[in-house]
Every structure is written in structure tokens, then in C-alpha cells.
Amino acid sequence: MIKTWELDANFRNEIMNEPGGEHLSACFQCSTCTIGCPIAEIVPSYNPRKIIQMSLLGMREDVLSNPDLWICAICQTCTARCPQDVRISDLLAAIRRIAEKEEEAGKLKVDSVRPLFEKAFLHQLEKYGRLFDMGLAMEYYKGKEGGSFIKGQLAMMKDFKDFGMRMFKKGKMGPKAMFPEKVKKKEEIEKIFEKVGEKEK
Amino acid sequence: MSEKKLAYYPGCPSATTAIEQDMSTKAVFEKLGIELSEMEDWNCCGAAEAEDPILVYALNARNLAIAEKDGLDIVTPCSICYYNLARTDKALREDEGLRAEMKDIDSSLEYKGTIKPKHILDVLVNEIGMDELSGKVEKKVNVKVAPYYGCYIGRPSETAFDDPDDPDLMDRLIELIGGENVQFSSMKTKCCGGPLMMTREDIAFEMARKVLESAKNAGADCIALACPLCGMMLDAKQPDIEKKLDIKVEMPVVYISQLLGLALGIAPGKLGLNKNVVSTKEILGKVI
Structure with missing residues (x-):
């Protein structure tokens, strides 16, 4: 049951002020996004149309704590097919960023490891300017195991033992892959993260 | 194609997981007489x-600006890198x-918009063109192929360079080299x-x-693709998928640049065909 007094009329504005969320109010609920979605085919609860409707209604808490927010594969099928140019893929990313900020502020618990993975990815990028697979996996697994480096390494080995061996045999994970490739003008990358980070606040 | 030189943006997996795509892309362009000049000090696109979006624009503005200084259009073999470069260019x-x-x-992010980022598939078919390519085909690659395009080639519309629902750039290349496209639309x-x-x-x-089982059921000898993440x-x-889901697929997966390279008469080793995880031996046997 929807309790009108619990709705947040400003939620739609909050989303529309976030880059990527601008087109939210153009949605007329046709469900084209959901019908063509490859995730909805696999996960019955997954329904981007419904997430949009709940956002427009102002069901802020329900939307931000919905674990389905984190299983979009950003394949852009919904965006490509939407007759209203809602740009659902970018819109869901905008809602995810609001949820992450809420979690950082201690107001919400995100039920997904995806923010951990994305943060670990961006952290590698900030440090080296390029993706360092090994560093990413180590950081991500450490985070997944509650910050324990040892537990993280063990979990990573368990998940990636076969894969790692396979890559090694094909010469795709040789000694060179143990060290990061780095951008020379590191200061330019640092500046990007520093300044974009400030804007976000 | 009038330009004989392009800025090459290899993307992060080019040195590791997608090394065969990097090798085959370089070999194909060399054979076609187009110089790929690797961009100086490029950074990750953010994947x-x-x-x-602001972070994506900043990361990619730096790369666009690097190529712009040399006055060269960018070509990349990765669909995600392409998408990030192209949407930044547009914005x-x-x-x-x-x-x-x-x-x-x-100041390193100052981009004026005087160059264009492109995906290799786009450059090969739409710029170099089928006529020029067909003149350079030396061998018939007689394989049944499931052409797999994935996400960012046909969508979203602002950056797409092929049809969103039934793209055909790879299909055309496969026909050109003597292969057969299986029913996979x-x-x-x-x-x-x-x-x-x-x-x-x-x-x-x-x-x-x-994707894998559809290709198998359609009778494909291999899947061809153009993105390192799909690869x-x-x-x-x-x-891992076979083990976890208790299925048997054993479907070779190759980059379209590897197939094209075979048709251009390039040695399999130079195309990294020994680097694909699922063996490509049977494909090599069908090159005449």
C-alpha cells in the first residue's frame, strides 16, 4: 500500500538534477524498456518501468533501497527503444549515484557489491590512469571480505584459480600483468578525479 | 579512404585479455597500408x-585532445571505449x-572537436570500404559464423554506426571473405x-x-565479435560458464579482425589465433 504522506514529492527533482536523470518526467509508462530488457528476461522482479513510476510518485526509500537497481547491465536496449527519450540506462545510473551518496551519509544500506567494484575500478584508474586487472581484483575482493586482505586473497583465488591459470597459459597474464601500466602525466589524471570529486559534493 | 594514418587507441585489455584483438588489428591495418599511430600517454576511458557522465567526459576529453593535437581521427577496437569517446565527442x-x-x-582536457573517434568495424567497412578490401582478399575463409555485435555498435542512437536491431557490418565482412553467416539475428x-x-x-x-548456445544451435563454427569485454x-x-551451468559448448570465439586477417593472407600467429581460449584450430583448417 502506498501511503501518500510518506511520499517525497521532491524525489523526481532530485533525480532530474543529477546528470543523466534529466528526462525522467517524459516517461508515459509504456513499458517498452522492460519488454526488451535482457535482465528482465532472467530476473522476474526486474522492472525498470516500475522503478521509474515509483520515482515519479516519490517513493524515495523504496526506490533507493531496491536491490534491482544494481543489476542493470547498461546494455542501452531500453534507451535505444524508448519512444520518449527517457534515457533509462543513464537514468538508473543517476538513481544509483543518489543511493550511493545516501549510503556514504549513513542513511541507507545498499544491497549490492557493485558500488565496491566500481569504486575499486575508479581507484585503480585514479592511481595509474589505466586499468590494472590484478590491482582491481585484489582491492575489490578485500572490500567484499569486509576489508580483510587475507580473506580477500583467499576468496579471489577460489573464484579465479582456473581462470588465472587459463590466462597465464595463453600468455595473457604473464609477469607483465602483475604490474600496472601507468600514464606518464599522472598529475593530469589526479586533477580529473580531484576536480570532478569536488563538483559532486 | 583518403587518410593513411590514424591515431590508435588500444584500450586497457589490449596488452592482456584481448591481446589477440590488438595484434590482429595492427596486422590488418599494416596489410591495408594504413598507419596506426598509438596515442601518446592515453588513459582508460572509464569503461x-x-x-x-562528467567523469566520463573528463577522462575521454583528455584522450580526444591528445589525438586532436596530432590532427588525427581516433580508431579503437573496443566497443565500450568507442562509446565513451563518441559520447564525449558529441557532448x-x-x-x-x-x-x-x-x-x-x-588545460589538457581542452578539446575543440576537429577530429572524430571511430570503431575499427566502422573504419573497415564504411571508410576503407568493401571494394578496397575485396581487392586485397587472398584467401577464402570458409567458415560458418555467428556474427555477434553486442551493445554499443548499434545503440544508443547518437553514437551508433549500425542498425540497432539487425546490424550488418560484420555480416558483410564475413560474406566478403567467403564465410557464411548463420541464422543468428x-x-x-x-x-x-x-x-x-x-x-x-x-x-x-x-x-x-x-548467446553461446544460440550460436551452437545455429550450426556456427565460431562466433565473431568486435569488443574485448564480449571476448x-x-x-x-x-x-567457467560450461562448468557452472553444466553444459558443453566448445564454441570458438574470434575477433572479426582475426577472421579478416586470415582472408588477407596474414599468418595465424601474427593474428594471435593461438591466444583465444577456445581452440581456433578447426577454423584454421577451413582457410583455403
């Missing part, structure tokens, strides 16, 4: 993990305020699950399974 061309915002972050543009591989393996594997998911993870 699918940078979700803040910066259209929005003066955004250009100023980028310059304000750092419902799967061509369906996501491989790659972006969920590390956070929701269960969903990602199920998505990849659909990782469908080829490198294929044994």
Missing part, C-alpha cells in the same frame, strides 16, 4: 564502471559550457552480460549462455 561539440568546464578542470545485439561479470556472475553467465565473457570465461 562501464565510471557512471558519472563537447554541442555544449560550449561543458567544453569550458573541461578546460577548467585541466535474434542474438546479434543481445548483451553478453560482461558488465555484471564481477558483481552478479549468475546473471552474467546466463546471458552469455544464451572475455564468451571466450575466456566459456570454460
Whole structure:
């Protein structure tokens, strides 16, 4: 049951002020996004149309704590097919960023490891300017195991033992892959993260 | 094609998981007489993990600006890198305020919009063109192929360079080299699950399974693709998918640049055909 007094009329504005969320109010609920979605085919609860409707209604808490927010594969099928140019893929990313900020502020618990993975990815990028697979996996697994480096390494080995061996045999994970490739003008990358980070606040 | 030199943006997996795509791309362009000049000090595009558009624009503005200094269009073999470069190029061309915002972050992000980022598939078919390519074909690659396009080649519309539902650039290349395209249209543009591989393996594997089994059921000898993340998911993870879902697929997965390279008479070793995880031996036997 929807309790009108619990709705947040400003939620739609909050989303529309976030880059990527601008087109939210153009949605007329046709469900084209959901019908063509490859995730909805696999996960019955997954329904981007419904997430949009709940956002427009102002069901802020329900939307931000919905674990389905984190299983979009950003394949852009919904965006490509939407007759209203809602740009659902970018819109869901905008809602995810609001949820992450809420979690950082201690107001919400995100039920997904995806923010951990994305943060670990961006952290590698900030440090080296390029993706360092090994560093990413180590950081991500450490985070997944509650910050324990040892537990993280063990979990990573368990998940990636076969894969790692396979890559090694094909010469795709040789000694060179143990060290990061780095951008020379590191200061330019640092500046990007520093300044974009400030804007976000 | 009038330009004989392009700025090459290899993308992060080029040295590791997608080394065969990097090798074959370089070999094909060399054979075609087009110089690929690797961009000096390029950075990661942010892949699918940078979700803040401003961060994506900043990371890619730096790369665009590097190529612009040399006055060269960019070519990249990766669909995600292409998408990030192309959407940044578009946003910066259209929005003066955004250009100023980028310059304000750092002078290295100053991009005027005088060059274009392109995907190799686009360059091969639409710029070099089928006529020129067909003149250089030396061998018949007599394989049945499931052409798999994935996400960012046909969508979203602002950056797409092929049809969103039934793309055909790869189909045309496969016909050109003497191959046969199997009935695969419902799967061509369906996501491989790659972006969920590390956070929701269960969903990602199920998505990849659909692509792999469709290709198998259609009677394909191999899947051809043009994106390192699709390659990782469908080829490198294929044994893991088989094990986890208790299925047998054994479907070779090659980059379209590798198939084209074979037709151009380039040695398999130079195309990295020994680097694909699922053996490509049977494909090599069908090159005449």
C-alpha cells in the first residue's frame, strides 16, 4: 500500500538534477524498456518501468533501497527503444549515484557489491590512469571480505584459480600483468578525479 | 579512404585479455597500408564502471585532445571505449559550457572537436570500404559464423554506426571473405552480460549462455565479435560458464579482425589465433 504522506514529492527533482536523470518526467509508462530488457528476461522482479513510476510518485526509500537497481547491465536496449527519450540506462545510473551518496551519509544500506567494484575500478584508474586487472581484483575482493586482505586473497583465488591459470597459459597474464601500466602525466589524471570529486559534493 | 594514418587507441585489455584483438588489428591495418599511430600517454576511458557522465567526459576529453593535437581521427577496437569517446565527442561539440568546464578542470582536457573517434568495424567497412578490401582478399575463409555485435555498435542512437536491431557490418565482412553467416539475428545485439561479470556472475553467465548456445544451435563454427569485454565473457570465461551451468559448448570465439586477417593472407600467429581460449584450430583448417 502506498501511503501518500510518506511520499517525497521532491524525489523526481532530485533525480532530474543529477546528470543523466534529466528526462525522467517524459516517461508515459509504456513499458517498452522492460519488454526488451535482457535482465528482465532472467530476473522476474526486474522492472525498470516500475522503478521509474515509483520515482515519479516519490517513493524515495523504496526506490533507493531496491536491490534491482544494481543489476542493470547498461546494455542501452531500453534507451535505444524508448519512444520518449527517457534515457533509462543513464537514468538508473543517476538513481544509483543518489543511493550511493545516501549510503556514504549513513542513511541507507545498499544491497549490492557493485558500488565496491566500481569504486575499486575508479581507484585503480585514479592511481595509474589505466586499468590494472590484478590491482582491481585484489582491492575489490578485500572490500567484499569486509576489508580483510587475507580473506580477500583467499576468496579471489577460489573464484579465479582456473581462470588465472587459463590466462597465464595463453600468455595473457604473464609477469607483465602483475604490474600496472601507468600514464606518464599522472598529475593530469589526479586533477580529473580531484576536480570532478569536488563538483559532486 | 583518403587518410593513411590514424591515431590508435588500444584500450586497457589490449596488452592482456584481448591481446589477440590488438595484434590482429595492427596486422590488418599494416596489410591495408594504413598507419596506426598509438596515442601518446592515453588513459582508460572509464569503461562501464565510471557512471558519472562528467567523469566520463573528463577522462575521454583528455584522450580526444591528445589525438586532436596530432590532427588525427581516433580508431579503437573496443566497443565500450568507442562509446565513451563518441559520447564525449558529441557532448563537447554541442555544449560550449561543458567544453569550458573541461578546460577548467585541466588545460589538457581542452578539446575543440576537429577530429572524430571511430570503431575499427566502422573504419573497415564504411571508410576503407568493401571494394578496397575485396581487392586485397587472398584467401577464402570458409567458415560458418555467428556474427555477434553486442551493445554499443548499434545503440544508443547518437553514437551508433549500425542498425540497432539487425546490424550488418560484420555480416558483410564475413560474406566478403567467403564465410557464411548463420541464422543468428535474434542474438546479434543481445548483451553478453560482461558488465555484471564481477558483481552478479549468475546473471552474467546466463546471458552469455544464451548467446553461446544460440550460436551452437545455429550450426556456427565460431562466433565473431568486435569488443574485448564480449571476448572475455564468451571466450575466456566459456570454460567457467560450461562448468557452472553444466553444459558443453566448445564454441570458438574470434575477433572479426582475426577472421579478416586470415582472408588477407596474414599468418595465424601474427593474428594471435593461438591466444583465444577456445581452440581456433578447426577454423584454421577451413582457410583455403
